[in-house]
Every structure is written in structure tokens, then in C-alpha cells.
Amino acid sequence: MRHVIALDVGGTGMKAALVGADGALLYEARRATDRERGPDAVVGTILDFAADLRAYGVEHFGGSAVAAGVAVPGIVDAESGTAxxxxxxxxxxxxxxxxxxxxLGGVPVALGHDVRTGGLAEGRLGAGKGADRFFFVGLGTGIAGAIGIEGTIEAGAHGYAGEIGHVVVRPDGPECGCGQRGCMEAIAS
Structure with a gap:
């Protein structure tokens, strides 16, 4: 059965699915991100999770996924495929x-920003469907937004559109992972 791998990497956990060509959910799984082990270990966990999803598809659906879509937090260069x-x-x-x-053995992979990808889905399938403009906010370990305009998600001039989590809302607040103090996500995520 033809299917794709969908993987959403968060600061705390990862959610994944195998999705059929008709959009049917075939399998879903979760794993901890375990970010306290460091960035190299997180990348290793992502690669291992994707490989396990591929193997599950081969075993249960008779073949490898035909593509994979991966959404990650932070600044993403989707064109070059770089986090x-x-x-x-x-x-x-x-x-x-x-x-x-x-x-994944040469399977085509699309890499996107987690909240912009979520916003795109919301605009095509959810509450934003049919709206010419909407704002989607993702709350988790971080906070970000996606700006939907006429069926697309605005990345901004430098790819930072919607990165509202690092707006300083309390200058004397707690230190944020980005190095600033008082960022919205250090206080509210």
C-alpha cells in the first residue's frame, strides 16, 4: 500500500504517522525528543524514528514509504532542507x-517549519479553510505563529514570520533558550 511518513519534531516530544495515498491514517507513534541529551543526540533520535517508521511500513504495508514530510521548530530553510x-x-x-x-534509502523528504506546516494544514483542512487570511498559533515547548494569506503561509523576508515566541514581553524575566531574557515562550509556553 502506497504511503508517506509524516514526522513532527517538538521540543519535548515527536509525533509521527504513516498516511495512505487517500489520506487515511495507517499508523501513528510518539517518542520523546530527549533534548537534554544535546543536539546531536536529538538528530540521531529523529533519524532512528524515521527509519523505524520506514521499517514498519515495509513490514505492515508491503513497501517503503514513497516520501516523507518532516516538520521541525526554529528557523528552517525549506529550500535547502536545513534546520x-x-x-x-x-x-x-x-x-x-x-x-x-x-x-530512508533515497526517499524524497520535505522539511518544513513545524508551525507553518501546521498552519498550512489548518488553512487547507481546518478552521482556516476558505478564509483569505488567518493567524494560527502553535503552543508547546515553544510558541510561534503562521500567517495564512490567500492559501499560502507567509515565511517573511528572512524566514522568521510568525516567530512570536522570542518577542521580549518581560525584560527582567527568565532566561530563554535563545539567550534573551523575558521572551514570551520562556514565560508562557
Missing amino acids: VYAANLGWRDVPLRDLLGKR
Whole structure:
């Protein structure tokens, strides 16, 4: 059965699914991100999780996934497939699309920003469907937003649109993973 791997990496946990060509949910799984082990270990966990999902598909659905979509937090260069920076995971410039493609045996991999990807889904399938403009907010280990405009999600001039979690709302507040003090996500996530 033709299917794809969908993997959402968060600062605390990862959620994944195998999805059929018709959009049916075939399998779902979760794993801890275990970010306290450091950025290299987190990348290893992502690669292992993806490989396990691939193996599950081969065993239960008669073949490897035809593609994979992976959403990660922080600054993402979707065009180059690079996880540029994630304050909550501690990584910089990880060529995640290439690493996953190799680990998955050459399966095409799309890499996206977690909240922009969630916003895109909400705009196509959820409460934003049919709206010419909407704002989607993702709350978790971090906080970010996605700006939907006429069926697309705005990345911004430098790929930072919607990164509201690092707006300083309390200058004397707690230290944030990004190095600033009083960021919204250090106080409210």
C-alpha cells in the first residue's frame, strides 16, 4: 500500500504517522525528543524514528514509504532542507533533509517549519479553510505563529514570520533558550 511518513519534531516530544495515498491514517507513534541529551543526540533520535517508521511500513504495508514530510521548530530553510537554528533543541545548520533522505534509502523528504506546516494544514483542512487570511498559533515547548494569506503561509523576508515566541514581553524575566531574557515562550509556553 502506497504511503508517506509524516514526522513532527517538538521540543519535548515527536509525533509521527504513516498516511495512505487517500489520506487515511495507517499508523501513528510518539517518542520523546530527549533534548537534554544535546543536539546531536536529538538528530540521531529523529533519524532512528524515521527509519523505524520506514521499517514498519515495509513490514505492515508491503513497501517503503514513497516520501516523507518532516516538520521541525526554529528557523528552517525549506529550500535547502536545513534546520538552521532551534533554541529549544540547541542545533544550528543541520542538513536534515539530506540526512533523512540517506537514512530512508533515497526517499524524497520535505522539511518544513513545524508551525507553518501546521498552519498550512489548518488553512487547507481546518478552521482556516476558505478564509483569505488567518493567524494560527502553535503552543508547546515553544510558541510561534503562521500567517495564512490567500492559501499560502507567509515565511517573511528572512524566514522568521510568525516567530512570536522570542518577542521580549518581560525584560527582567527568565532566561530563554535563545539567550534573551523575558521572551514570551520562556514565560508562557
